[in-house]
Amino acid sequence: MFRGVKCKHVYAVEFSLELRKTVEIQKIEPININGCKYCKSESVVKCGLRKNKHGDLQKFQCNDCNRCFTINLGFERMKHNPQGITTAIQLYVSGELLRNTAHSLKLLGVEVSHQTIYNRIEKYTNLMEKYLEKITPKVSQAWRTDEL
Secondary structure, eight states: OOSSSOOHHHHHHHHHHHHHHHHHHTOOOOOOOOSOTTTOOSOEEEEEEEEETTEEEEEEEETTTOOEEOOOOSOTTOSSOHHHHHHHHHHHHTTOOHHHHHHHHHHTTOOOOHHHHHHHHHHHHHHHHHHHTTOOOOOOSOOOOOOO
16 A cells, blocks of 8 residues: 555455456356257156155156156265255365264264265265366466465
């Protein structure tokens, strides 16, 4: 402020705000039904709901092959609900050890082993990597670093 130039902190805040704007533009889109997953026909209609212990899933029916199907959301064939899975991943990513994460989930009423948490982290980080490869932040050619 006194020298009339921007310091590294102002540049960091500006960079962060620009990155947030870019991420808001590139939000994950809602699930689109392009066609039947069996015969690839585009003649698909909604066909009620499939109820399970974690909530309801929209069912679709193909008018050509008359087969019903649901869309894979990534949490199929999982014993625990999606909130428990995402909580475990969040705890691990924020620095908790696998066994401490399993213990924290046990306190929340979710009985899961540390190996199961590791398997889920492997599965979902691979899915996130595929999504993150599509995102390219727009940055300038000049980089400023500090104490690295």
